[in-house]
Amino acid sequence: SIIWCSYNGPVTISNCKFIRITGRGIEGFVITANGINQVNLTLEKCEFIDCGKEINNLPLITLLGDRSMANFIECNFTFTDPSRSFRVLDIYNNDVMFDRCRFIQCGENAIHLTKYSYGNYPLGTFQFTNNYVASNTGNFINGTQMSNKPIIENNVFENITMMNSYLIYILHNVEQIELINNTFSKITTSKTSELYGGGIATLIG
Numbered sequence: 001s002i003i004w005c006s007y008n009g010p011v012t013i014s015n016c017k018f019i020r021i022t023g024r025g026i027e028g029f030v031i032t033a034n035g036i037n038q039v040n041l042t043l044e045k046c047e048f049i050d051c052g053k054e055i056n057n058l059p060l061i062t063l064l065g066d067r068s069m070a071n072f073i074e075c076n077f078t079f080t081d082p083s084r085s086f087r088v089l090d091i092y093n094n095d096v097m098f099d100r101c102r103f104i105q106c107g108e109n110a111i112h113l114t115k116y117s118y119g120n121y122p123l124g125t126f127q128f129t130n131n132y133v134a135s136n137t138g139n140f141i142n143g144t145q146m147s148n149k150p151i152i153e154n155n156v157f158e159n160i161t162m163m164n165s166y167l168i169y170i171l172h173n174v175e176q177i178e179l180i181n182n183t184f185s186k187i188t189t190s191k192t193s194e195l196y197g198g199g200i201a202t203l204i205g
Helices: none
Strands: 009-014 017-019 031-033 039-044 047-049 061-063 069-073 076-078 089-091 096-099 102-104 111-113 127-129 132-134 141-146 151-153 156-163 166-172 183-190 199-204
Touching (some): 031 039, 061 069, 096 111
Parallel strands (some): 017 047, 069 096, 076 102, 089 111, 127 151, 156 183, 166 199
């Protein structure tokens, strides 16, 4: 990564552009904090354009501390070539907020929650509000261990084609999941198996 957070505490990045950043590590292309560090990351009005490289299937940002958290406010994640689109975030827990962000043609599992947590049901509340998602590839939100009710409100998802995948996947142990005031438009789903894939959302309690 070009930004390595070997630090415990808040980190704020505002009004920055990251264009065709590839990195050379084994975690995030642009920003990384490993499991030793607990980072409170805030990105405000930042743009990520065509970052990543084909040789490594990595996210743009990796936060692996069990108490790390991330807030994305008015950020844009854009990939102009569908053959070179990558994940946005891998994070150990669910403590993430995206608000008023744009995701254009992002890769599969663009937002990968509870990465490497292995059944611990980490704390934190996932918040995804007032965002725009278009032309992504495969599963967009992958949340495999949610113990708090997520907030998914006022988003637009459009011009998406999915094969053997779900747009939103949430495995949880909460009493209720709500998707409020979201718009799903021009979404094509298909599958090669009668048992898997092809849905806008799957919520497994």
